[in-house]
Amino acid sequence: MNQDTIFLLKGKVQNYAWGGTDFIAQLLNLENKEKKPIAEYWMGAHPSASSTIFMNNEEVSLNEIINKNPGKYIGAKVNQKFGELPYLFKILDVKEMLSIQVHPSKTEAEKGFDAEEEAGILITDKKRNYKDRNHKPEVMVALSEFWLLHGFLTRERLSAVLQSIPEFQTLIPIFEKDGYKALYREVMEMPQPEVDKLLEPLVQRELKSQTNDKSQPGFWVTKLYKNHSGDKFEKIDRGIFSIYLFNIVKAMPGDAVFQGAGVPHAYLEGQNVELMANSDNVLRGGLTPKHVDVPELLKHTTFEGIIPSIMQGEVMENKEKNYPCPIPDFGITKIDSVSNQIINNKSFSAEIIFVTDGEITIESAENSLTVFGGEAVFILPQTAYKINSGESGTAFKAYVPIIN
Incomplete structure (x- = not known):
């Protein structure tokens, strides 16, 4: 042996x-x-x-x-x-x-797994969480x-971001009144046509600026849409909100x-x-073509x-x-x-x-x-x-x- x-x-x-x-x-x-x-x-x-x-x-x-x-x-x-x-x-x-x-x-993983098992959702199902x-x-x-997004910005920094971006002005009262969870729920549950209307001018502006500064959200927005051509977008990924609301970390x-x-x-x-x-x-x-489950994400996020x-x-x-x-x-x-x-x-x-x-x-x-x-x-x-x-x-x- x-x-x-x-x-x-x-x-x-x-x-x-x-x-x-x-x-x-x-x-x-x-x-x-x-x-x-x-x-x-x-x-x-x-x-x-x-x-x-x-x-x-x-x-x-x-x-x-x-x-x-x-x-x-x-x-x-x-x-x-x-x-x-x-x-x-x-x-x-x-x-x-x-x-x-x-x-x-x-x-929560134990609860979620048991619930999906009881519901008969196959492990191989792409909609399985x-x-x-x-x-x-x-x-x-x-x-x-190495660059990553990690957690929400502190209140002071997040408020400054909302103030500095014209498209985010309507989100300021939500954040000031009800905080992180209400703000993130608002952008993550927003109907797709509204997401497109809100983010398209921001994305277009970032694409024109072509910043090389990886500590800025604009760099990652530009990278995400680097292959885009034309004036219109078929659909804007709502994950872009997170690039602005989260910490951009360099390790x-x-x-x-x-x-x-x-x-x-x-x-x-x-x-x-x-x-x-x-x-x-x-x-x-x-920021993914994989299964997105916003309600489940919100349920388990630390706000x-x-x-x-x-x-x-x-x-x-x-x-x-x-x-x-x-x-x-x-x-x-x-x-x-x-x-x-x-x-x-x-x-x-x-x-x-x-x-x-x-x-x-x-x-x-x-x-x-x-x-x-x-x-x-x-x-x-x-x-x-x-x-x-x-x-x-x-x-x-x-x-x-x-x-x-």
Whole structure:
């Protein structure tokens, strides 16, 4: 029987339309002659796209071996609390804007899933909101300059935006009297002809201005409609309201942003490492051809202004950089390994380490693997191991925090 505790892991590529064609292909050393969009690389045991690990010279489904022996592959305490590997680890390449979205809390996800099951809505139905009973908090660490929408502007800043845009003048009394929820409901439930009438002159003005400043909403409006020709629009996406009402956040390489339940957000551009709870529950509100359910989105949105928190990470005793996340499902660290430096560690849960650059060697008492940029390993729970590098290497580690 195989006694290895460290295994080479192979993830799954996802060819979503919003992805770039080069970044992930080059990172994973894949040919992409047809220039297909490669949006995400999944590492985990999600049943719809499970990773595989190499065991006894064979590729084995990570989801299947966890189901057969969860105590060994994710740990007894993790299995007791979550019943699965509770995280999904990803690399993203965002070329085109993602949908305006909100993720439900765990309690609300359970309610929503059960209600749709009772209603007989198939999991495969495109109008289905809840694909599972789990919440979907997530954290991203930028690999490049990365732009995203994250939460509502503070009251003072949002008021200034409404005042500065002629088309938004009629919205000022609504916001002043009844606040964020009334304002957002007004624009999200507005009949489409009114949306078109209100936003078309604004979009036309932004297209003429052609700003190159990515911190301004106009840049993203221009990008959204860069291929538009003619004077008239068939339909204006109401997601544009969110570009003006939300914080536009810039994260530099190594910066992280956590997004919990209820925080409206959307990725705009760039590459990142993303770690999330093992869920596919997304409530969408625009900037997408996918199913949009405004009432459900409004039901689960946190209506308050926020100042985005950008984490630079905290260096721990073992030299790994930790990005604290306020949930029990996952944790993430950044590993910068330099020549002759040894990082000692012991896994509590199953861990996945993905190398983004250079090379690192991971060694336990049972076996060792040297992994290069674009490669990943799966480490069994309760494994003492050390990391070193002949030259240098950068990696990110996903794990489950210790459960007492």
